[in-house]
Amino acid sequence: MSILVDENTRLLVQGITGREGTFHTEQMVHYGTQVVAGVTPGRGGQEACGVPVFNTVAQAVGETGANVSIIFVPGPFAPDAIIEAVDAGIPFVVCISEHIPVQDMLRVHHYVNIKGARLQGPNCPGLISPGKAKVGIMAGDIHIPGPVGVVSRSGTLTYEVVSHLTGQGVGQSTVVGIGGDPVIGTGFIDVLRMFEADPETEAVVMIGEIGGTDEEEAANFVKAHMTKPVVGFIAGRTAPPEKRMGHAGAIVSGGVGTAESKIAALQAAGVDVADFPREAALLAAKRILS
Amino acid sequence: MVWSPLFMKIHEFQAKDILAGYGLPIPPGHVATTPEEARAAAERIGGTVVVKAQVLVGGRGKAGGVKLAATPDEAAEKAADILGMDIKGITVQRVLVAQAVDIATEIYLGVILDRTSKAITIMASAEGGVEIEEVARETPEKIHRVHVHPLAGYADYQGRQLAFDIGIPKDLSRDFARIVRTLVQALNDNDAELVEINPLVITEDGTIQCIDAKINLDDNALYRHKALAELRDHDEEEPAERAAREAGLSFVKLDGTIGCVVNGAGLAMATMDTIKLSGGSPANFLDIGGGARAESVENALRIILDDENVNAVLFNIFGGITRCDEVARGIVSALPSLSRQVPMVVRLVGTNQEEGREILREAGLVAADSMQAASQEVVRVAASPEASAL
Numbered sequence: 001m002s003i004l005v006d007e008n009t010r011l012l013v014q015g016i017t018g019r020e021g022t023f024h025t026e027q028m029v030h031y032g033t034q035v036v037a038g039v040t041p042g043r044g045g046q047e048a049c050g051v052p053v054f055n056t057v058a059q060a061v062g063e064t065g066a067n068v069s070i071i072f073v074p075g076p077f078a079p080d081a082i083i084e085a086v087d088a089g090i091p092f093v094v095c096i097s098e099h100i101p102v103q104d105m106l107r108v109h110h111y112v113n114i115k116g117a118r119l120q121g122p123n124c125p126g127l128i129s130p131g132k133a134k135v136g137i138m139a140g141d142i143h144i145p146g147p148v149g150v151v152s153r154s155g156t157l158t159y160e161v162v163s164h165l166t167g168q169g170v171g172q173s174t175v176v177g178i179g180g181d182p183v184i185g186t187g188f189i190d191v192l193r194m195f196e197a198d199p200e201t202e203a204v205v206m207i208g209e210i211g212g213t214d215e216e217e218a219a220n221f222v223k224a225h226m227t228k229p230v231v232g233f234i235a236g237r238t239a240p241p242e243k244r245m246g247h248a249g250a251i252v253s254g255g256v257g258t259a260e261s262k263i264a265a266l267q268a269a270g271v272d273v274a275d276f277p278r279e280a281a282l283l284a285a286k287r288i289l290s
Numbered sequence: 291m292v293w294s295p296l297f298m299k300i301h302e303f304q305a306k307d308i309l310a311g312y313g314l315p316i317p318p319g320h321v322a323t324t325p326e327e328a329r330a331a332a333e334r335i336g337g338t339v340v341v342k343a344q345v346l347v348g349g350r351g352k353a354g355g356v357k358l359a360a361t362p363d364e365a366a367e368k369a370a371d372i373l374g375m376d377i378k379g380i381t382v383q384r385v386l387v388a389q390a391v392d393i394a395t396e397i398y399l400g401v402i403l404d405r406t407s408k409a410i411t412i413m414a415s416a417e418g419g420v421e422i423e424e425v426a427r428e429t430p431e432k433i434h435r436v437h438v439h440p441l442a443g444y445a446d447y448q449g450r451q452l453a454f455d456i457g458i459p460k461d462l463s464r465d466f467a468r469i470v471r472t473l474v475q476a477l478n479d480n481d482a483e484l485v486e487i488n489p490l491v492i493t494e495d496g497t498i499q500c501i502d503a504k505i506n507l508d509d510n511a512l513y514r515h516k517a518l519a520e521l522r523d524h525d526e527e528e529p530a531e532r533a534a535r536e537a538g539l540s541f542v543k544l545d546g547t548i549g550c551v552v553n554g555a556g557l558a559m560a561t562m563d564t565i566k567l568s569g570g571s572p573a574n575f576l577d578i579g580g581g582a583r584a585e586s587v588e589n590a591l592r593i594i595l596d597d598e599n600v601n602a603v604l605f606n607i608f609g610g611i612t613r614c615d616e617v618a619r620g621i622v623s624a625l626p627s628l629s630r631q632v633p634m635v636v637r638l639v640g641t642n643q644e645e646g647r648e649i650l651r652e653a654g655l656v657a658a659d660s661m662q663a664a665s666q667e668v669v670r671v672a673a674s675p676e677a678s679a680l
Contacts, residue, residue, distance in 0.1 A: 020581075024611075076513060101511035102403045103481055106440040109408055114441075125610070137580070139610045139641055154556020155580070156608045159640065160661065163608075180555060182405040209556055212405050235559035238566040239575070240544065275567060276662055277560055 001200040002129035002174040003149070003191070004092060004120075005068060009133045012066035012090065013038045014057065014073055014081045016048045020096075021072035024137050025049040028070075031134040036064040057088040068092045070126060070135050075099030078122060079108045086117040094135055095121035095185075105183040112185060119185025125155040125177035136177065146171015148284050149195035151188055152207035153180045153214075157235060157277060161205060164281030170288055173201040180209060188218035196226050203229045203287045205280055206271070210236030210259050219265035229287040232266045232273045233280040234259050297483040297506040299346045300521045303386045305503040308480065312472045315465075316500045319388030328369030331387035332362040338390040341368040343375065343382040346526045351420055353377045358390055380526055391499050396489035397456065398422045398433075401473045403483050403508075409437040410477060412448065412470060416456040418489040444474045458492075465498050466490075480518060481511030530574075530593050537589040539578055546571030548672050549594035549603040549632075551587065553578050553612045561606045564661060570669035573600045581611040587620025595629055602633045602672035606661055609640025616642075618649035625653065633671040637664035 011028065015021040016038025026049050029035050037060040038048050044055035054060035057069065069085040071078055071093065078097035085093045093112070100122050112119045120127065126136015130143035138155070142163045148170055152158040155177055162175055176191050178184055188206060195201045204226075208215035215234065222230050237259040263273050272287075274280035303321050310316050320331035321344070332339045343355030350356060355377050359365035365387055375382045398418035404411035413435045417425045426433050434455040436448045449467030458466045469490065477485045484506040491501045512519040524532060534541030540555065544562075548570050552558035555577045562572040574594060578586045594600055607617050617638065637658045638646050647657045658664035 075510060099510045101481055101514075102483060102508050103440075103478065103511065106403065106408060106410070110439070110441050137611050142640070152556070154554060154560075156552075156554030156610060156612075157556035157560050159608045159610055160557060160560070163639070182403065183408060207556070209559060214406075233560075235556045235563065237563045238572070239559060239562065276564060278660070278662060 001198050002132055003194040003198050003201070004127055004129070004174060004176065005133040005135050006129050007034075007132045009135065010034050010036045010065055010067045011133070011135060012036065012057065012060050012064070012069040012085075013051075014069055014071045014085065016040055016051070016053060016072070017043055017046075018072055022049060024072065024096075025051070027137075027140070028134050031140040033133045033135060037066050057084045057090065061088045061090065066090065068094065068135060071095045071097055073097055075122075079104040082108050082119060083111060086112050086115045090117065092118045093120070093185075094124070094126050095119060096124065096126060096137060097121075098123040098181075100181070102182050105181065109183055109185060118190075120176070121179045121181075121184060123181040124179030124184070125158070127174060127176040129174045130172050138175070138177070142166055143175060144171040145173075147173060147200060147202035147288055149173045149191075149198065149201040149204045150175040150207070151191040151195070151204065152177050153209050154207055154235060157207055160277040161207060161233065161281050164278045165205075165284060168281060168285040170281070170285045173198060182212070188214050189221045192218060192221055192226060192230075196228060201228065203231065203284050205231045205233070205284050206266075207280070208232065208234045208262055210234070210239055210262070211257055213257055215262040216265040219262075219269040219271065222266070222271055223269035230269075230271045231280050231283045231287065232263075232271045233277060234262045234266075234273065237263075297508055298512065298522055299506055300518075301344045301346065301384075301523065302342065302503055303344055303384075304521050305485075305505040306500070308505060309472075309476060309485075309500065309503055312476055314469060314472055314500050315498055316503070317389040317391055319386050322369055322385050322387055323373070323383060325366040325370040325373070328385060328387050329362045329366035332359060332365035335387065335389045339365050339387050340390045341365055341372060342386045342388065343372050343377060344384040344386055345377050345380045345382055346523060347378045347380055350377050355382060383525060391491060391501065392494035393489075393491050393501075394494050395492040397458075397492070398425075398488045399470065399473065399490045400484065400486040400488065401477045402486075403477070404437070407437050409439055410444075410474060412436050412438065412452060412474065414452045414456050414470075422488055438474060444471060446471065459496075462492065462496070462498055469498065469500070476505075480505070481508045481515060482506060483508050530596060533593050534576070534590075537586065537593070539576060539586060539590055539593070541577075541593065542575040543597070544572055544574050545599065546573045547599050547601050548668055549573045549576075549597070549600040550606065551576055551578060551590045551594065551603065552606045553580065553582060553608065553617075557606065557608060561604065561661065561665070564665040565604065565669060568662075568665045568669045570665070570672055573597055578612070582616065584616050584620035584623060587617050588624040591621065591624045591628065595632065600632060602635070602668050604664060604668040605634065605636040605638065606664060607638050607640070609638070609642060609646075611641075613641050614638045614643045614646030615649060618646035621655070622649055622653045633668075635664050635668040635671065637661055
């Protein structure tokens with residue numbers, strides 16, 4: 001098992017004929033992901049990377065049974081692409097695009113929820129269930145299948161941790177990059193809940209950053225609901241506070257959001273917090289092997 | 291990523307111009323760049339004025355950048371004191387000369403895009419003023435908030451509720467609610483991340499006035515607000531940060547000695563942490579972004595070496611969409627044109643790592659395998675620059 005994507009994933013690529021879309025579609029096909037369709041308005045009837053291209057998501061879903069969409073269109077057009085995907089009945093949408101205005105994301109976030117769909121991202125690397133499906137832009141070959149679930153706000157930092165897990169011979173069930181934007185769809189708690197329910201996942205690595213209160217809330221969730229071991233890492237411990245969020249940000253979060261507060265919250269929830277990315281992988285490996 | 295600037299700050303006078311366009315009660319004021327202009331402004335306004343430094347950093351009042359003046363001559367005098375003053379590293383180039391008001395009560399009112407509640411959050415407190423962050427920390431129950439659902443929009447009861455919550459006098463509650471509604475409107479219209487009035491003042495003669503205003507604009511939305519994008523104050527940007535922004539790099543200057551070039555914000559922060567835990571101090575945060583080309587790497591290296599404190603550079607690249615050979619090419623092609631030579635430690639793994647390392651080898655540079663080993667090495671060479679890694 002794994003979470004969110006696997007060998008039954010039928011992937012649709014929105015923005016398949018763009019530079020990023022084409023490159024990563026090739027990579028995902030090469031990894032073995034079932035890419036069944038692409039969408040670029042005005043390019044319907046053509047083929048890209050060996051998959052049929054459609055003008056609309058509704059048409060692509062109707063003809064190919066796509067059940068997951070990944071979005072590569074430029075930021076200003078991405079909110080529209082997300083809404084088109086959920087209107088066409090896609091239950092899980094992964095938005096890689098960055099530079100989306102926060103106001104747009106607020107509206108889209110609630111709309112996706114009302115439609116009963118799930119959004120991952122935006123501004124995220126996607127996700128991978130090693131050996132089954134890669135729906136994202138990460139390098140596939142650093143991952144191996146196995147029992148550790150990884151959830152992270154950061155892209156390359158996740159590769160760092162995953163490569164050390166793989167180096168220890170410890171594989172991953174699913175690696176989910178939730179993205180670092182202020183407003184994102186799927187959060188830490190959503191993914192932790194799925195890992196807890198997934199029989200193949202035996203331990204979880206959670207990688208956070210300074211800012212916001214998502215890690216603190218995730219720590220509360222771990223304390224109340226997780227039976228599986230969780231290992232944590234927080235980036236930004238040495239970032240000077242005066243460079244962080246201003247006035248109202250501090251008022252709204254009431255002093256939480258610092259690395260210290262996140263680490264303290266995680267430790268209080270029984271999470272092993274590592275000082276270095278490699279140590280996070282070693283702690284997780286130890287939990288699996290013990 | 292939260293740490294790199296996601297929004298653009300504008301000056302108080304610019305924020306007030308925007309809000310005045312909505313008809314908010316703002317005491318008359320004029321911008322001055324010389325004492326003479328300040329005198330003229332005070333004459334036009336009449337009566338006591340307040341002369342306020344226009345800088346994009348907080349704490350200007352405590353730094354002596356806000357002063358009262360009873361006469362036009364005094365306004366010129368105070369302006370002469372404040373212009374040219376250094377506030378947290380920023381030289382004051384402009385003052386706002388505004389009509390002074392007799393303050394009875396100071397209120398805090400802020401509207402913010404709130405990532406936690408996934409809504410527009412309106413915050414109000416009867417204890418406004420410069421100590422508002424302390425109020426939030428010590429007595430959070432004195433900050434009242436309501437959340438505006440992005441799909442439902444602002445509802446008038448929300449302003450009324452806040453007026454009751456913070457005890458606005460009955461005869462002013464309508465005015466207050468109208469200001470709340472207008473701030474939400476201004477946030478929406480301008481794609482602002484924050485619109486804040488602190489203090490919102492009830493005057494001795496029973497009116498409400500916006501005494502200070504702050505607006506932060508969403509960088510990602512500036513493409514649809516060309517006029518607002520023009521408000522960026524380049525004078526107040528750290529020159530290196532400006533150069534980095536124009537080169538498409540995410541960069542924050544720090545005061546250490548080890549320059550860092552990293553791909554990805556999370557990894558960049560973790561690299562700074564690792565340097566510090568290894569006994570060194572990072573000179574910057576720098577994310578070259580995903581899929582960076584050789585040119586970005588060259589630009590990054592130049593910007594970092596312009597900082598005279600930098601005596602060693604660490605590259606930490608984990609290639610995914612970023613290709614190691616591109617990064618190596620960028621490093622090698624930058625080398626001959628660099629302003630000075632410092633030891634460099636290069637950690638390069640991931641996509642096309644063998645090609646990348648070969649390019650480095652040909653140029654006489656050695657690539658390190660692990661992030662921790664590379665950090666320890668760069669801390670060592672930074673401490674004794676003659677032991678060059680080159």
